[in-house]
Amino acid sequence: MNIAQFSVKNSVLVNLLMIGLFIFGGLSLLQMPTELNPEINFNWVFVNVFYPGASPTEVESLIIDPIESEIQDVDKIDEIQSTAGEGLAFVMVKFEDISDSEFREKFTDLKAEIDKVNLPDGAEDPIIDDFGSGDFLPVITVNMAYDIPEDNAQKIADELEEDLLDLAGVAKVQVSGLAEREIWIEVDPAKMNAFNITFDQIILALASRNLNIPGGNISIGKTEYLIRSLGEYQSIEEIENTIIRAPRGRFGNGIAESFVKIKDVARVNDRRAELSILSRLNGTNSITFSVSKNSDANSMDVIDGIKLMVKQYEDTVPDGIIFSFTNDNSVYITRTINVLRNNAATGMILIFIVLYFFLGKGNALLASLGIPISFFITFVLLHAVGYSLNGNTLFALVMVLGIIVDDAIIVLENCHRYRLQGYSSIESAIKGTMEVATPILASIATNIAAFLPLILLPGIMGKFMRIIPIVFSLALLASMFEAFFLLPSHYADWTIKSKTFKRGDRKFFIAMRRWYGHFLVKILRRRYLVLLLLFLVWISSFGIIKLVGVNMYGEEDFDQFFVLVRFPQGTSLEESNRIMKKMETEAVAMRNDWHVQDVVTNVGLLQGNEEWVTAKHVGQLIIQTVPSEEREVSIDAILEELRGRIEHISGPTSVELEKISGGPPVGKPISVKVQGRYFEDIKAASLALQDSIHNMEGTKEITDNFPPGKQEIRIVVDEEKAAMYGFTTQYVAMNVRYAFDGADATEYRDGDKEVDVIVKYSSFNRSSLDDVLNLRLTNLSGQTVAMRDMVHFDIAPGPTAINRFDQKRTIMVTGNIDENKTSLEKVNGAMSKLFPGLEEKFPGVTFKIGGQFEEFANAFKDIGMLFGLGIILIFLILGTQFNSYAQPLIILTTVPFALIGAMLGLLISGNPFSIIAMFGFVALAGIVVNDAIVMIDFMNRRRAGAKTTVLQSWRSIVNSGTLRLRPILLTSLTTISGLIPMAMGIGGQSGMWSPLANVTLYGLIVSTILTLFVIPCLMAVLDDLKGVRKKARLV
CATH class of the missing domain: 3.30.2090.10 (Multidrug efflux transporter AcrB TolC docking domain; DN and DC subdomains)
Structure with a gap:
């Protein structure tokens, strides 16, 4: 008894199982933690040692040197970065891409080695923390502005800090603007x-x-007393x-x-104590509370608890206290979920419309039922292993939305074909399912083979993106279970002949098949010319790459950006504050006309995407805008307006306007490590490099992390x-x-x-x-x-700070680029050409590119290798299925042609070539071969058991093409329909995920069209090579 027979003979069991999946899937969905991004451990360790009153030079020699010497032999360390500041030593240890359990072991080893260090008198004990996305990064910042006596405000702040720490799920509260008693x-x-x-x-x-x-105990009479x-x-x-x-x-x-x-x-x-950080909210003195959660806590629950507590405080505090929120992850989580949910809902509607038009109402309902069943199975599995519901999880589900109905479509279309031939519902369900079981298995296997290797992607990027291939693969396996075990029973029990389907089959599709058959014959007659033209088109498509920008993760509108300000070394906190007030005034003035909601000012603190500095000569503005859906201008336009308003303010040595980056930290577009032994030489070399970068078109905000000391x-x-x-x-x-x-x-x-x-x-x-x-x-x-x-x-x-990288003194030269004038690749390529001359001019100094370019290059190499691994796995699967070396190669030719559409998709949509887009290229490799697998499988079936003649060879090609035209178009259209909302922004736009959707969408469109003609031509060429027909003979 095969699986289809078991399904149709046990319909009650099948229906009960389906109901159970809906119940357990729904419960799992409700119980899954809701997050913005996946919880990951970066394998980073931060070591802080306070040494009050010590100069950076003393901190370097007395603390950092001993610590680095002691820990350098700990196994699996990838790199060590350290900074010696005034009274503070900071060491960041990055471990290799190891498992969480191994990282915990190495973390323990590292602490043991640090404990051996003999620190100088007056130095405090080292504070050692591991860096994780959940329990380190704040989920929300509470701002308490006050216009009451400072002592009264401080008392309220003390109470609020204690109450926040007592909330379930809160790990730590970082307070700024609150002076300790x-x-x-x-x-x-x-x-x-x-x-x-x-x-x-x-x-x-x-x-x-x-x-x-304690003094022990004493008994007096019959009573014992504690002394x-x-x-x-x-x-x-x-x-x-x-x-x-x-x-x-x-x-x-x-x-x-x-x-x-x-x-x-x-x-x-x-x-x-004397305040080291001054805080204001919209020009009023304030105290800020940055709240981080425990790694196992639900972000939404924690944030809701915080907001409820603040609401209770608002009802009791005196007049003059105003609360507001910035960096509210719940806003981004809700928006991301809503966008992806709307994309999914719109995609499901489009998919149903396509199915209804091609298959009729009954079959459309049966095929569509596979989507929620597959999703609920996926939710059960994800919840069982402890994954959260986050943007990456939801995107993977939206991406796979149109693919998981493909196997149901192939099964239903084939079952219905048997039904039209006069077979009963049960016979049609069994025969139709088992006949296409092999190509469906191969199709799903190739999809998984292309995408699943991405779980091997190393580094932070791999951890951040790993959930996507996992969810993608689980959903496909769930859809296969639904198509083989649940669908045959449902078809046998519920299906009826659809008049719409039947009428369409006799009119529209008969006409389409006839046209396609005639045109295919003409194409086959000119197959070598067609293939040559397509090859030339493919070669020329590489020029599109130069027209597409590069961005690590795409542009996401987070309703917030930073203004990072640095002043000359030795600037007092009071002077920094005076100038920051001028910038603050300009930003607050934009609240009326430029959709600025709040302006948070910090003097003595600089906290961007890549750095956290506390010093008297730094400051920052945090600009919180109204939600993107409520404003007419982009975050870029608001940023540039503020830039124009503050660029005339004198005093700062540098002013950077920086948007929040999506994804894990990757550095700036321009980032160069300048290393050597003597800071005099390193500084001179870094200044020479900066002068050269300044002269490059499109570069801006060029600076370094070694300003003159005080x-x-x-x-x-x-x-x-x-x-x-x-x-x-x-x-x-x-x-x-x-x-x-x-x-x-x-x-x-x-x-x-x-x-x-x-x-x-x-x-x-x-x-x-x-x-x-x-x-x-x-x-x-x-x-x-x-x-x-x-x-x-x-x-x-x-020196105010001494930076080291892998125990070498280092100055980091950083900057940004104007993507309208230049590109990441162009600028970094030009910088690389400068290095030999600079190293000759400054002996003992070396230059190394880092930041976004290094991360992008590494990611491109790693993803490229895994892409190649996926192609090899696909070839092995297809070779096994078809028992052929040539036919898998023919099927794989759809991949490079799909890349033509992928690059066109980025160009047409205006999306950059990002790491997220690379995932789309990988996904395409598994998706686009599906149609070719089905077509060649039917060609082989037509030829099986018969002596192949010239006429039979051509008939098998044309007949298989026309016979599988509908399922090919249908599976492609459903996948395309599932991607259209995300690619086009229907229901909400995601700057991070839109490039991937566009890559997959346009690549699939182009590959579907070409598959209908390229695969037949290549099969005919293969026949030519086998000597089945003479090249000069025409039919």
């Missing part, structure tokens, strides 16, 4: 010297006083009254010694003099740091809050160089010595 012990150096008190004594007194120590020594601070007054030293006699100056307390030498100040006061301790006075070099240097940057002495617990207690000079005593030189230290003998007696100093510019 601190307790400053501001020491008066004159009083400290008068009492012969040192910084170390003050710090030790605070730390040793602020303790609760605890209570010493933790309960108030600020207790801190002020902390005893530094008890009485021991008289000081050397004759003053009678008494208790020396903190309040005797310092002022205790309960205050907020002035440093370099204090050098005279080791001999310090030793003569009884001090070590380390002791002298640490006291300089204590005096000016401060030292964390202990923590004051206020309720459930822990507040840092910091000891430092009072602001009055740390405002000049003389204050450094007048700092007096007391040795063990009680002798006080001025700092100027043990040190000398010089003033020189020092």
Whole structure:
């Protein structure tokens, strides 16, 4: 008993199974997490080490060098990037494309190696995080603008931060514009010297006083008591009254010694820390909360919870508090789902119309039923393995929408052909299904063979796109199950002869077949000329590539863009803020006429697609527009309008306007690593490169990540003099740091809050160089010595940041291009030609292209290799099916001709050649061979068991072509109908996915037309080569 017989004889089981699939599929769909993008682990590790008061050079030598040396032997590391900044070391470790489980092992190994590093005194413990798309990137940013006293706003912000962290699914909350509470012990150096008190004594007194120590247990009578020594601070007054030293006699100056307390030498100040980042919303001071979720949490649920909480706050906070949201992923998720859902719904309607016209109402309903069944089976499988419902998942379903009905169409068309010959419904279902089972299996196998190898695509791109071939393959396998197991029973039970189908078969299709048959005979007579012309057309189509732009992921309108501003090194936060207000004013003025919804200003923070910098000399505007469907102008037009309004503002060294990029991070269009040993040489080489790039047409916003450093006061301790006075070099240097940057002495617990207690000079005593030189230290003998007696100093510019790549000092030269004037390939090609001359001019300096061009080149190579693997798999499948070497090659000729249509599709639609479009080329390889498989299979059936003559050879070609004309047109038209909405933007436009849809759509249109004529011609040529007919003879 074959599968079709089992299906028609167990109709109740089939129907119950179908109902179960609808129920479990629906439940799975409802339970799947909803995300914008797939949850992926980038295999990146971030290491941050804070070293307050240290210069970038010190951070490089004392922290980054030891860490890089220790971790370089950890297996599977791909590259190491590091930055030494003022008081901060940042190391990013990128691992190779390894599994998540192996990455967790390597992450543990990496932490163990970092723990071995002997960090300098004063450096904080390393903060080590792995970078994942789910628990690192914020899903929404809450902006709280306030026009009330700052202390009141800070209190509300503290409460909101705590409440946000308590929400289910929230992993972390990054707060900007909120100053942490601190307790400053501001020491008066004159009083400290008068009492012969040192910084170390003050710090030790605070730390040793602020303790609760358990003392064990004691039994008194029948009761056992717990003993605890209570010493933790309960108030600020207790801190002020902390005893530094008890009485021991008289000081050397004759003053009678008494208790020396903190309040005797310092002022205790309960205050907020100095803000390092200023935030405003539409010109009003604000506090921002960037909220990230746990990797297993549902983005929509988390965001809904956040919005509900903020709504509750809005009902209770005083007047003067305004909340708004930016970077709201729920907007993009909803829009993406709506667009793809509308594309799918429109595609299904078009597919049904095509099926109705070709097959009649009954058969159209049966074929269309395969779409939801296949989708629900796919949902069950995806939910079972833990995948989310995201843009990539939905796109794969929309893409496969028109393909999953192909096997049902072939089955139904063949079953109905038997029905018209007088067979019963059951006989027609069984015979019709089993006769086309082999070509359907081959067709689905070739589709999967072309697309499934893409799961092997390495790197971040592979992880980001991997779900697409998985969903594509699962949906096709589900459709095959539906066509072989469910459809025969449904056809036998439900189908009736369709008058529309029958009438169309006798009139329209008979006429079409007759025309096609006559024209095919004419084409076959001139087959060599036809093939030569098509080959020349194919060769000339390569010129289209130069007319199509290149973009990594296509252009997606995210209703938001950044203005990234850099000022000269050494610029104060106040000066940066003054200039940022000018830009902010221009942006806020666009709220009325340019669809700008909100303007968020950050001073001291720069956070684009590729970087995150906190420094006094940087700032940014985040421009949030109204949703794209509610505005008449594009995000590009708004961006360029703002550019024109702010370009006259003087002060910044660079101003970049940057849109949010779709997909994972890939770098900028222009990105060059300039590496060497000495920064003087690297900087000179990078400036020479920038000058050359500036002269290239279409380049803009050229800059580097190594601006001039700010002035440093370099204090050098005279080791001999310090030793003569009884001090070590380390002791002298640490006291300089204590005096000016401060030292964390202990923590004051206020309720459930822990507040840092910091000891430092009072602001009055740390405002000049003389204050450094007048700092007096007391040795063990009680002798006080001025700092100027043990040190000398010089003033020189020092680097603000030192960047390294794979342990080499590196300057990154970056920039953007105007795609209307130049291309990614043209600019990077021109830069490559500059490198030999620059390397000769600057010995020891090397140049390497990175960024988008490197990523695109790597992706093109990887996808090209996997495309080749897919072609080999298709050939193996077809060779096995047809038991031939030549016929699979004939079928595969449809692929290069489909590429003609694909490139035309990009040109006509105006879409760029992107990585997403490459996936369309790969998908085409599996899709376009389907029609040729069916046609050649029927040709072989016509010839089976008979002696092939010239006449029979031609008749088999023409008859097979005319007989399979309808299913070929029908399967192609349904696939085309499923893609039209996405390609044309019917129901909503997706800049990311539209190129892929256009590639597949136009490639399929061209390949379908050519298949009807090229395959017969090639089969005739194959017959010629076999000697079946003489080339000179005409029929």
